[in-house]
Amino acid sequence: MNKNLWMVIIIVVGFLGFMMGYSVPPFVEVGFGDNIDLLEEGEPLPDDILKQYEHLYQDEEDE
């Protein structure tokens, strides 16, 4: 394959890799297959998550 095609492939893979860096960690945290740690519909949110929501983007708002 010619070098220009390789360059394009490297650029595309670079962007994809960057996006994977964003999208993979949440999966690792929440789990896969039968081990998904999700709340049932209607179940109350745990306190630590509520606190996390309260502080979500607080820094940006403060700015």
Added chain:
Amino acid sequence: MEATVTHPIPVSKPVDCCTDRKTYDQAVPRKNIMWVYIIVGFFGLVSIGSYAMHEYYLYLSAYLWFGFIYGMCLQYGRFCFASAFRDLFAVGVPRMVVGIMIATVLFSITSSLVASTGWSTFHAAPWSMHAVIAGLIFGIGMVFAGGCASGSLYKAGEGNGVSMLVILSISVTQSAFVDVGGWANKLVPKSWAESALTKGLPSSINVSDGWVDQYLAGYVWDQPIITFAKLLGLEDNSLVGAFIGNTLVGVILPAILLLTVVYIFWSRKRFVMDIKANEGRSASFTDHVRGFWSMITSSKRTAIAGLFLGIACGLQMFVIEGLRMKFGVKNAGTILQRLGFDYGISAKGTVFDPGYWYVTTQEAQWVGWMAQKLGFNNMDNIYFGWVNGIPSPAINPADWMSVALIGGAAVMALMNNEFKWKKPTRELAIWALIGGALMGIGSRLALGCNVGAFFVRTANGDVSGWSFGFGMIGGAYIGVKFFNWYTEKKMAREMANIDFDI
């Protein structure tokens, strides 16, 4: 004289109608390479620049880069459903049909992997005869237009003016069709109208006015959603359900069956004649297995494109779902609202955000958005106002995917020296508009095109995918037969007008 790069690179060109492309050395003009980097640089700048504004834009960039990959793959493999069935029915060449089946099988494997993690973005569609009828209309349209919905996009990236007209026609037709009311309401069966009223849609949608609204809420939504895994009593997101139910039973076995039919009716005769001519004997069962395999492997390029398409399609589902988790959203509508864009968001707070490869809805959206800006109310129908919204094309995730798909195809075409601006003739333009209109109507009736209603659904074990596919094949057959009749009639007329001076 145009400057060219000094080193030769392998470029593929079609050798004849029945064989795969062969590679030969041809210099690519420097201008082409410059445009390749301009296009890639533009998309790179959009991604980096928007990310610098806010990390939420990464969600749109994900669509962009997957669209770019699809464009490269489609152009490389010359992946077009219209060409596939036209070549098969008109000249008996199964190469592209085989490629499509390979891509579907490979995509089904990757999507099963994603589904078995429990994080697939795919949702099966309601199933009934409407999918077959819609496929039939779509199939006729794609043969008339000379390209399917995805094929027209990649061909537009090659500079094909006819394909650009097809895209325009699909876009305008869809946008107009979903909003047709008035006289069309008289064509709505009473049962649909009554059922639609029971769906509890907000008054802003005005479900009693609009044929498509009542078709969707009064008929399609009442149909069962069936996958092959569910038919076998399995869960779609379990390992066994995804791989055995949806992939093996839902895709691999039907694909083998379909390819066997293609071999028997289109490839076998040629293979048997070759054996008789070269070896002077009749073909045995082993020979037929060999012939079947040679049909499968006849186009490496299409198969490679299919392989990468399949992988990219599965990966996109994974990446989009990961980003949704990361940003704590279920739909891009929430992201757009957080970014301060609330124009064109649906009454549910959503915008079109399939999470996988899709073609037609975003095409309808940009025309819908434009019409809304010109003063037409497009937000009182289910399609735009309740489900998909009409956000500005500049911040519409699926539009980023389609634009990048055209860009990816252009990059590949430029590198293969296959890019050329082609102005449509008057006759081809008329066929493009008629075919595009039929594809637009077929897409809206089926809730998707050859990609959204066939390729993605079939690969995910959705029964309605095959229903649309069978309709589409039937439509393509009718389209080819019509074209044969039309061409013969036209040639006879032209021949009659020639004055032979003997």
